[in-house]
Amino acid sequence: MITVNYINIEIPSKSTNEGLARSAAACFAAQLDPTLEELNDIKTAVSEAVTNSIVHAYPETIGKISIKGKIFDDNTLEITVRDWGRGISDVKQAMQPMYTTGGDERSGMGFTIMESFMDKLRVKSTEGKGTTVTMRRRLSYRAGNIR
């Protein structure tokens, strides 16, 4: 696959940046002429990944979150959300639906939503080093969309 375009964003882990991060990802994805549903799916998945970093990677501090977007020549969008925070000791457990260590305002459905709204989800985490979440979604070619 050939990378057609890319974007790199870096934000501090403040919850005000959740909206900014998903909107930026949506703006980048807009080049692929997604449907409204595809766009909402992408925004939601990005929101979940960034929120995870804000809540879990840096619970007491403000740290760095990197959001990278890539567009491949087969109409696939790739989003990578990376932090250098606490890390997840048991990724398999963290990905279980309804599992959360985040307290009352969290539902434990973040990874489940990323998994079902995107085509591919990869989570790599090292305790004390940080977490990298990579998601891919191939967007539909729409009628009249010449590329």
Add this chain to the structure above:
Amino acid sequence: MKITTEYRHGRLTVWLNGELDHHVAKDIIETVCREIDQCLPLSCFIDMKGVGFMDSSGIAVILKIYKRMKELGGTVIIRNLGKHARKVLDISGINRLVNMEEVKA
């Protein structure tokens, strides 16, 4: 996120306006639960017409309100749920717990 509430004849109505994410979830939970504790309503209607975006934080918000209303023996009804918010809620299975009125076109 703008939160408006109204209590009338045993019914607490909550209108949410804006993007429902983790950044605003705590504020919604606190505001609505405070209203519930004050009015002790029989039913709580959550109007989602103004919610343009919702992630899994919406599940946590509704679940929390549901739990508080259940303690009081009351019900939760979600109104004007958009297509996307519905998709998020359906994944959680929360639709088995709370009443959802017709989906907004």
